[in-house]
Amino acid sequence: MNLFPLVDAHFHLDLFPDPASLVREIEGAQIHTIAVTNAPSVFRHTQELCSTTTFLHPAAGLHPELVESHGRELPELIRLIPHSKIIGEVGLDYSSPDPRIRASQRTVFSGILESCAAHPNKVLSIHSRRAVSDVLSALGPRFPGIPILHWFTGSMRELERAIEIGCHFSINAPMLRSRSGFALVQRMPSSRIVTETDGPFAKTTGRGAVPQDVAHLVIELARFWDLAENEVRRLILENFSRILPLPSPPAPAPSTPQ
Numbered sequence: 124m125n126l127f128p129l130v131d132a133h134f135h136l137d138l139f140p141d142p143a144s145l146v147r148e149i150e151g152a153q154i155h156t157i158a159v160t161n162a163p164s165v166f167r168h169t170q171e172l173c174s175t176t177t178f179l180h181p182a183a184g185l186h187p188e189l190v191e192s193h194g195r196e197l198p199e200l201i202r203l204i205p206h207s208k209i210i211g212e213v214g215l216d217y218s219s220p221d222p223r224i225r226a227s228q229r230t231v232f233s234g235i236l237e238s239c240a241a242h243p244n245k246v247l248s249i250h251s252r253r254a255v256s257d258v259l260s261a262l263g264p265r266f267p268g269i270p271i272l273h274w275f276t277g278s279m280r281e282l283e284r285a286i287e288i289g290c291h292f293s294i295n296a297p298m299l300r301s302r303s304g305f306a307l308v309q310r311m312p313s314s315r316i317v318t319e320t321d322g323p324f325a326k327t328t329g330r331g332a333v334p335q336d337v338a339h340l341v342i343e344l345a346r347f348w349d350l351a352e353n354e355v356r357r358l359i360l361e362n363f364s365r366i367l368p369l370p371s372p373p374a375p376a377p378s379t380p381q
């Protein structure tokens with residue numbers, strides 16, 4: 124049976140020691156991977172690594188937790204936005220109680236959203252730890268792009284609001300293993316879900332997760348949704364191709380029977 128290609132919609136390729144060989148492995152395994160970046164100054168490198176590939180999709184970003192140290196790079200990100208279909212990792216992180224830090228994150232995030240809104244149909248991979256409410260307010264009810272909330276850990280009420288304003292969700296293995304994460308995923312419309320690893324921040328057996336690990340997540344999702352594994356692959360790939368139109372329609376990748 125031919126299996127549909129996997130999807131890793133949030134992966135930090137550039138934070139691994141040998142990204143070039145990872146690119147070859149991901150490309151060989153035919154896993155659609157969004158390679159997010161945390162600062163505009165490192166985007167070019169990831170963009171070059173992905174330039175001759177079919178399955179790697181680079182994203183220009185500015186991580187909220189780096190706003191203090193790299194916030195001055197915002198103009199550089201604003202210059203990149205017209206040229207990058209995918210923007211991420213961006214968002215807000217309220218782990219810090221410091222109101223100054225939160226305020227500067229909000230300034231940077233609204234600058235990014237404003238620029239994205241001027242270039243419609245951008246795909247955004249958004250971090251929202253402890254800040255879902257402000258992230259959703261910043262997006263507003265009619266954001267002219269496709270927001271993907273990555274590793275969503277908000278409340279059920281915040282989830283309802285996110286669904287209402289059209290957000291998509293990239294979910295990972297740790298989410299399914301936490302009771303609250305599991306309940307949130309149950310409530311998410313399956314047509315708005317794509318898979319992610321968030322490697323190397325998320326770990327698998329003590330090492331940073333890589334796109335190949337999505338295969339295990341798919342098995343868990345197959346149990347979760349009571350679907351065949353390849354049906355889950357097809358669903359996720361279809362969802363992903365609605366977010367990011369792929370050069371050819373989703374088709375099963377040739378693979379050895381299993």
Ligand code: MN
Nearest residue numbers: 133212321324
């Ligand atoms: Mn991340």
